[in-house]
Amino acid sequence: MRKLLIPLVLILIGVLVSSVYVIEEGTRGVVLRFNKIIELSTPGLHFKIPGMDSVKVIDAKIQTTNSSNNNREQRFFNVQKKELIVDYFVQWKIVDFNRYYETIAGGNNVEDLLLARLNGRLRAEIGKLSNEDIINDSNADTKSRNSLMIRVKDALNGTHHETVDNTPIDKLVNDAKKDPEASKTSLRAFGVEVIDVRIKKINFPDAVSGSIYARMRAEREVIARDKRFEGVKKAEETRASATLQATKILSEAERQSRATRGEGDANAAKLYADAFSKDKEFFSFIRSLKAYEQSFVGNDVMVISPDSEFFQYMKLKSDK
Structure with a gap:
């Protein structure tokens, strides 16, 4: 009896070992029974029927x-x-x-x-x-x-x-x-x-890459030329606009300056007229002195008759 017990225990151990299988993490086990799928095993410890079942492990990772x-x-x-x-x-x-x-x-x-x-x-x-x-x-x-x-x-x-x-x-x-x-x-x-x-x-294949790159360069050169032309056009438009604005500003300044000078001349003329109306003899004397001051400057030569009214205030009056 003892002799039969040892082989029986060994057989049971063998059956148990062949009945247990482990599915590792990241895999799945397809359980086949007579080459027909009966179930899918997830990671962990599982059991199968020895001699009837077989397990195909499949990678479940990406x-x-x-x-x-x-x-x-x-x-x-x-x-x-x-x-x-x-x-x-x-x-x-x-x-x-x-x-x-x-x-x-x-x-x-x-x-x-x-x-x-x-x-x-x-x-x-x-x-x-x-x-x-x-x-x-x-x-x-x-x-x-x-x-x-x-x-x-x-x-x-x-x-x-x-x-x-x-x-x-x-x-x-x-x-x-x-x-x-x-x-x-x-x-x-x-x-x-x-x-x-x-x-x-x-x-691109080597045989055609050269021609393709050459065409791409030509296309980019056309685009660059168009961009440069557009830049020149915008620059000219900006310069023309700035010139127009400057002309307008200068014209307005000139108009205002002439208007101011005109008002000043009018005021000066009015002052002279008022002064002249108050004392005509004194005003005529002042005007003559200014004329003398401006005339006798430098080496200019003047040919004027001594009896001219220009020298009327330079003549000495004799006592009567």
Whole structure:
């Protein structure tokens, strides 16, 4: 009896060990019974039926896939039929582990399917935009790189009615591979959801980059020339306006000065007239003295008759 007890204990221990499994944080366990999914295990300690159940551990963290994962440059054409080399990455996570397992169990690579769909959508969206639109980072502009990435993400995730859970996985995969650009099947149908799409870098092929940059320089030179012409035009307008204002100010000042001088001359004339009317002889004498003062200056020669009235106040009167 003792000999049978030890093997029995060992068997029970083996059964117990094979019945226990641990799911680590950041992962999920898909429990299969005869290759059919029966439940999803969350992180922690779990039990299964040995020999009947098996567990497939799946990474539940956010994953990042780069466009360069397949070691091939992704080339697209814009609306001007110019070739672009686009380097991007996409972040995604598993939202339906059962559906995801059904996809990979059929021999399908979800990352390849994701990149195929993503390249198809990028090709369709980039084909609608010019180089300036793609370079533009404005969120407000519907024609910009940011809005392009948002539209691509929304198209990959799709809407609720585009998520067909009852359709066989193989049919959805074939449809997505057949025409990834026009396919509207949501990636949620494969158990994954796109969180973000980001374009890291956009380059031109070496063969055409020189001509494109030369054209861009020519366009910028035209813009710079127009700006300079606009500046010269505004400067001339400003100078003309300033000259007009200065002319107006000088004219007004001249008018006011002439009016002031006229008033002063009128007042002076009135004063002279008043003085002349009070004592005509004295006023005539003062005027003559001023005339003498202004006339006999310098070496000027005057030819005037001695009997002229000009010298009337310089003559000596004899006593009678």
